[in-house]
Amino acid sequence: MGHLHDIRDRFPGIPGDWARFDGPAGTQVVDSAIEAAADWQRSGDNANTHGAFTASTACDALVERTSASMGRLLGADPAGMVFGSSTTANMMALTRAIARDLGPGDEVVCTTLDHDSNVAPWLLMARDMGAKVRMAQFDASTGRLPVEAVVDLVGPATRWVAVTGSSNAVGTIPDTAAITAAAHAAGARVVVDGVHLTPHQPVDIGALGCDVFTTSSYKWYGPHAGIMWVEPGLLDSLSPYKVRPAPDTGPGRLQYGTPSWEGLAGIDAAACFLLDVGLEEIAAHEAKRFACLLDGLHKIDGVRVVGPQDIADRAPTLMFEVEGKSPASVAEMLADVQVSVWDGHNYAVEAMVPLGLDAEDGAVRAGISVYTTDQDVERLLVAVADVVDRPVSV
C-alpha cells in the first residue's frame, strides 16, 4: 500500500492550502486524466465515429477502448456502456424510454436513501404514465437500508426497483445483490445508482446482477460525465426517444448526440487509474482516514455525527451537526480556515427529515478521497473543535 502515501503527487489541483473534504460532490482530477483529455484535443483525431478517414477510426477506437476499461472497472459487458453528460441526464433518458412501456397498475420501488437522480426521474415518469412509485424507507437510527425494506414492497406489479449502491449523504452500502436477486425473482428489473460507490469499493456488476448501473467519472478523479451500463439485451429492447438516424441497437440509442470525446479520453484514463491502484487498496487506505475522522468527531463535545456511528459497510462519507450552529455557518467557518465541506441535503432530499435534520439545511458533509491525508483529517478536526467553541452569533 506504500504507493498510496504519495498519491497526492498525481493530483495537480491538490497541493495548495486547502484540506479537501468535498470529494462526494466532485473530486480533483488525476494527472493522467487531465493529460489524456488535453492530448486528445491536440491530436487531430477530434472527429466523429464511423467515417472513412483515420481520425474517425481513432474516434471508434476511443469508444471501444473506454468501454473496455469501464467494463473492466465495473465487471460488466463493454457493449452496454452508455456515455452521457451526467448520471442525472442518463437517468432522465432511461426513464423516458422505459415510460413508453409502463402504465396504470405498474409499480416502481425507490428508496428514501437515494440521491434524487434515482428518484425524481421515476416520479416524473410515474406521474406521466399513471404508474405508482412506492418508497422503501431506510432505518433512520442506523442510516442503513435493510434488504426487507425494499423487498417487502416488491410484488407482481413491480416493474423496476431503483436503489443506491451507496448513500451520498451518509455513505451506507445497501445489499444490492440481495435486493436484485429478490426483485428478479419477482420479475422486476433493477437500477443501481453506483455514483457514490464506484470511487470507494470494488464493483462487480456480473456478481451484482443488476440490469442498469450508473456512475459519474467526476466523482472518481475523471472529467464531468455520466456512464450508464445497461444490460445489452435490455438496451436493445427499450423504446428510447431518439433522432431517426441514431442507431437502433447499442449505446447510441440512449446517447443524445455526440458524446464528449475528450471526456471519454479522460474517463478511460481515470478508470485505468482506479484499476492500476486497485479498489481494495483504495478502500483500505481511505478506511484508515475515515476511522480517524469519525473517532475524532465523536470526541468533540457539541458535535453530533448523523446516521451510522461506525465505519462498517459504508463509503468514507459522513454528515455531522454542530450544536447551536447551522450547517451553512459551520461550512463557512471551515472555509475561512481553508477546509472544504458541503452543507445541505446534497440532493438526498428524502433522507434528511428521517435523519432528524431540516429538509433544506441538512447537515455538514465530509468525505474522504484517495488523496486525503492524516494531516487533512487533523486540520478538519481542529477546525471543527474551534467552531464548537465560537460564540453563537445572533
Ligand SMILES: Cc1ncc(COP(=O)(O)O)c(C=O)c1O
Ligand atoms: C449518489 C449519487 N447519485 C447521482 C448523482 C448525480 O450525478 P450527476 O451529477 O452526474 O448527475 C450524484 C451526484 O452527487 C450522487 O452522489
